[in-house]
Amino acid sequence: MIRTDPETPDLFLTPVEDVFIRNHLGPHPRLDPATWSLTVEGLVERPLRLDFPTLRGLPHRRFTAVHECFGNPLHPTVPTRAVTNVEWAGVPLAAVLELAGPRPEARHVWLEGADTGDFAGESGLSYLKDLPLDQASAEVVLAHTMNGEPLHPDHGYPVRAVAPLMFGTNSVKWLSRIVLAADRPDHLFTTRLYTRVLPGESETRPVREKDVSSKLLTPVDGRTVPAGSCELAGYAWSSTEVTSVEIAVDDADWRPAALDRRGPDPAWQRFRLRHDLAPGPHRIRCRATDSAGRVQPLSGDRNAVHEIHVVAESGGRPSEV
Numbered sequence: 026m027i028r029t030d031p032e033t034p035d036l037f038l039t040p041v042e043d044v045f046i047r048n049h050l051g052p053h054p055r056l057d058p059a060t061w062s063l064t065v066e067g068l069v070e071r072p073l074r075l076d077f078p079t080l081r082g083l084p085h086r087r088f089t090a091v092h093e094c095f096g097n098p099l100h101p102t103v104p105t106r107a108v109t110n111v112e113w114a115g116v117p118l119a120a121v122l123e124l125a126g127p128r129p130e131a132r133h134v135w136l137e138g139a140d141t142g143d144f145a146g147e148s149g150l151s152y153l154k155d156l157p158l159d160q161a162s163a164e165v166v167l168a169h170t171m172n173g174e175p176l177h178p179d180h181g182y183p184v185r186a187v188a189p190l191m192f193g194t195n196s197v198k199w200l201s202r203i204v205l206a207a208d209r210p211d212h213l214f215t216t217r218l219y220t221r222v223l224p225g226e227s228e229t230r231p232v233r234e235k236d237v238s239s240k241l242l243t244p245v246d247g248r249t250v251p252a253g254s255c256e257l258a259g260y261a262w263s264s265t266e267v268t269s270v271e272i273a274v275d276d277a278d279w280r281p282a283a284l285d286r287r288g289p290d291p292a293w294q295r296f297r298l299r300h301d302l303a304p305g306p307h308r309i310r311c312r313a314t315d316s317a318g319r320v321q322p323l324s325g326d327r328n329a330v331h332e333i334h335v336v337a338e339s340g341g342r343p344s345e346v
């Protein structure tokens with residue numbers, strides 16, 4: 026079930042009501058925190074069943090991270106640009122794994138949600154993802170709070186996994202089961218969909234770390250704006266820090282935009298550039314580069330440069346929202 030996306034607002038933190046919702050398996054489960062529990066099983070010394078008050082009572086971590094949908098897994102190179110920036114709070118997965126005691130043979134963490142249903146011709150599915158144990162222990166948080174409020178039911182209430190450096194597909198909502206295993210699970214959402222071959226590579230790998238990307242939010246795509254000095258602005262993000270953003274108006278050369286530093290959290294970074302818009306229609310593009318040297322491609326992939334179109338009018342007023 027895919028909800029039509031609201032327009033991404035040009036704010037550092039995205040209000041919860043503007044965060045996209047992606048459910049692969051139909052209506053979301055309505056979970057009651059009074060009866061919800063999270064099991065930790067498989068290759069562990071002490072299998073666990075944690076209730077909500079126990080999990081909520083463990084020390085938590087608060088951080089801001091880009092929350093980005095990879096796109097439709099059946100069309101993995103098509104840009105969808107569903108992206109937001111959210112403050113999460115929750116319990117580091119490492120703290121829960123420490124209670125369970127992973128056995129030495131455990132290599133992978135499987136994360137399963139409570140939702141079940143059909144997708145892409147397969148029925149009776151659960152939503153299952155997996156990550157290497159070391160990476161999951163270092164990065165994943167079991168979030169119970171989004172922008173300072175309990176998780177909204179659409180976003181995984183009462184507890185979801187959040188993998189802050191990865192695409193949203195890895196952040197399992199309505200988390201109900203964690204399994205430690207020696208191998209990856211063979212499943213529609215782990216080994217069959219959400220896989221890709223990165224440019225310059227030959228092996229298929231799971232969709233995990235975010236690509237370098239950027240989105241122009243001001244002016245708003247498709248609007249009429251007053252001609253003259255105009256701020257071109259938006260956000261850039263990646264699994265590592267973005268080090269530069271360039272903007273091109275029409276057929277002019279790429280020019281560097283001012284760019285905020287990322288800070289300790291993997292939040293998105295604001296960029297801006299003042300430009301004199303002559304009356305008439307304009308195409309405006311933005312292109313980010315990250316500290317790993319990755320650059321957004323001009324076309325052909327899901328993170329291709331973002332392009333907007335506006336019309337500048339002399340003495341004109343911005344068109345109504």
Ligand code: MTE
Pocket residue numbers: 044045046047048049050093094095137138139140152179180181192193194195196197198199
């Ligand atoms: N978790 C469960 N249990 N079921 C799902 O369908 N969708 C995933 C991920 N976690 C999904 C899930 C996908 S594809 C994305 S992009 C994010 O959740 C979206 O999170 P959101 O709906 O809170 O924005």
